[in-house]
Amino acid sequence: GENVEQHPSTLSVQEGDSAVIKCTYSDSASNYFPWYKQELGKRPQLIIDIRSNVGEKKDQRIAVTLNKTAKHFSLHITETQPEDSAVYFCAASSGVYSGGGADGLTFGKGTHLIIQP
Amino acid sequence: SQTIHQWPATLVQPVGSPLSLECTVEGTSNPNLYWYRQAAGRGLQLLFYSVGIGQISSEVPQNLSASRPQDRQFILSSKKLLLSDSGFYLCAWGKDGAAQAFFGQGTRLTVV
Numbered sequence: 001g002e003n004v005e006q007h008p009s010t011l012s013v014q015e016g017d018s019a020v021i022k023c024t025y026s027d028s029a030s031n032y033f034p035w036y037k038q039e040l041g042k043r044p045q046l047i048i049d050i051r052s053n054v055g056e057k058k059d060q061r062i063a064v065t066l067n068k069t070a071k072h073f074s075l076h077i078t079e080t081q082p083e084d085s086a087v088y089f090c091a092a093s094s095g096v097y098s099g100g101g102a103d104g105l106t107f108g109k110g111t112h113l114i115i116q117p
Numbered sequence: 118s119q120t121i122h123q124w125p126a127t128l129v130q131p132v133g134s135p136l137s138l139e140c141t142v143e144g145t146s147n148p149n150l151y152w153y154r155q156a157a158g159r160g161l162q163l164l165f166y167s168v169g170i171g172q173i174s175s176e177v178p179q180n181l182s183a184s185r186p187q188d189r190q191f192i193l194s195s196k197k198l199l200l201s202d203s204g205f206y207l208c209a210w211g212k213d214g215a216a217q218a219f220f221g222q223g224t225r226l227t228v229v
Contacts, residue, residue: 006160034217043207043220044161089160104151104176105218109160 002027004092006108014116019080021111023090024072032093033066033073034105037086044089048075077113085115119144123208123221130228136181136195138224140208143189148210150191151218152183155205167191203228 003026013019025033031052036044050057050064050073057064061080066073077084091105123140130136142148152164163176165183173183180199184192191208208221 041225043223046217046219049217091161104153104163104166105161106163107161 002030002092002094002106004090004106004108006090006111008111009109010112010114012114012116013080015080015082017080019075019077019084019113021075021088021090021113022072023074023092023108024070025092025106026071027092027094028068028071030092030094033064034091034093035062035064035075036089036091036107038089038110039086047088080113080115082115082117085113087112119210119219121208121210121219121221123224125224126222127225128227130198130226132200132228133197136193136198136202136226138193138206138208138226140191140193140221141189142210145189145210145212147188148212150185151209151211152191152193153207153209153220155207155223157204161207165193198228200228202226 004023006023011019034049035047037047038044048059048062048064050066052068055066061078063076064073087110089110090108093105120143150167153161154164155161164181165173165175167173167185170185170188180202181193181195203226206224206226209218211218
């Protein structure tokens, strides 16, 4: 089955600086890679995702890059703000349906992002 | 718009007692439904998924079971809880071909 590794487990950056979180996956059939943000005690919220036919996707201060050859993908947050503090999870899906997902997501262990004022 | 409801929000149960957590989805038909568990400080582990009524796939053999009696209802159960069943249980839904998973608000289960 799929295995997703996520690094670092904790990341502390100064407010205004950029943050980068990296993930690798094992199953070359994976074709969908979402990122979730989870604030303390709350549900994970989808913040951005990318499919295997795209190398990069951007949404305001958040961007995700995908390298299918190397089987890794990264989350980039620019101009970090205090409200960016949370745990971030990457995930991968190798479902049999188009776009994947019917058989669930495999998650990384999460990165605790701390924004220092 | 679609919404997902999960209850209860918190639950404290003694070891050996039964468990029933319920999840319902509104605003969509024939969703894919999932149960995940998140242990303290850990990632999310997929427990069960369902692509239709009565169709359940288990990812991890354990003390839990799932059922889908209706199209938009997903239930997580246990006959006898163990201490190791404590955690944050999250129901999620997705659409076939869309791949995205949207989570309910979660149930924090503490087995004592």
